[in-house]
Amino acid sequence: MKNIVLILIISLVLASSASAVQFTEGKEYICLNKPATCEAQVLEFFSFDCQHCYQFEQVYHISSNVKKLLPANTTVTKYHVNCLGPLSKQLTQAWAVAMALGVEDKVSQLMFSAVQNTQSVQTPDDIRMVFIKAGVSPKEYDWAWNSFVVKYLQRQQENAAIDFQLRGVPAIFIKGKYMIKNDGLDMRSIDLYMKQFSDVVTFLLTQ
Template sequence: MKKIWLALAGMILAFSASAAQITDGKEYTTLDKPVAGEPQVLEFFSFYCPHCYQFEEVLHVSDTVKKKLPEGTKMTKYHVEFLGPLGKDLTQAWAVAMALGVEDQITAPMFEAVQKTQTVQTVADIRQVFVNAGVKGEDYDAAWNSFVVKSLVAQQEKAAADLQLQGVPAMFVNGKYQLNPQGMDTSNMDAFVQQYADTVKQLVEKK
């Protein structure tokens, strides 16, 4: 009897494992031309993008992905410049945030200012969001035209071009795979977020 139960338990575990497997063309797609040298997990977004706001501030997809990543896996987030009148300036501002290590500090207030209160209308308004979030104005100014920030802007632009980015939000793994949210179950948002994060984890571990 014990052997039978163990066999049944093994079958159930095997079924559970197979049910969670991901499929190329469904939860993700393999890029025609893999891009070497990209971050392990790379997310593209725009502060102008309503879906990016939902992903970040409502569904907390990025946070869930980070928590599920294998230890030591690096996750990077790049801003795109092709949306909105200040898209290029916001990409540079995001480079400032990366250079100063204040990405988490800036994300929510910048989304709020761009999409909700619509108080970001000029480059000066972008700077003010940083200051209001606790970043010293002189630190922001020093970083704005620095070599480091210019390099980070170039990195963001090059990655978007190399990966032939078509829209945001978008997430890539190892420069080989792109997540495909349309192939996931969106009937339950909590389940969707978990499936999205699980897919990223499996792609990171994929050989």
């Protein structure tokens, strides 16, 4: 009986400690002058032209690994920005194509590699070729590129960047009200960074 009571006490202490994890505004995150949405929403801004975004996504796989640690009902959306590179606007439109066709995961790695590693994306036709390599048919790509849905998604990305007064990427916003401060997280190792990143996001989703 004593052992059972002891186990219950230890469990309560551990649960209390876990729920007591707190983060500080101005250190791990910034609170924006905006109303929070009711949805469990994570919005990430990135650019294929951004080297830090490339490392964030393709080298350390932070986005995909953190996503696995978030609550199941969390909506994670990624928007491309126009502020970097001579083809940034076309790449934003291309990302809208990927969103419309549901091929973000297939396109992301290939596009990052083509832009950052081989520098083989120099024209809009080169962007189109990346989609074809990702398994999208030329006809499907051309239809999507000129579609109303893609034009809408492109404007949505551009307007969101303006609305959040974006200053750089990668940038992550929670519930439309909180922004993660990457420089305020534990950088001693990738594992510690990803764990704290997911903890901060989970914490802010409850605010």
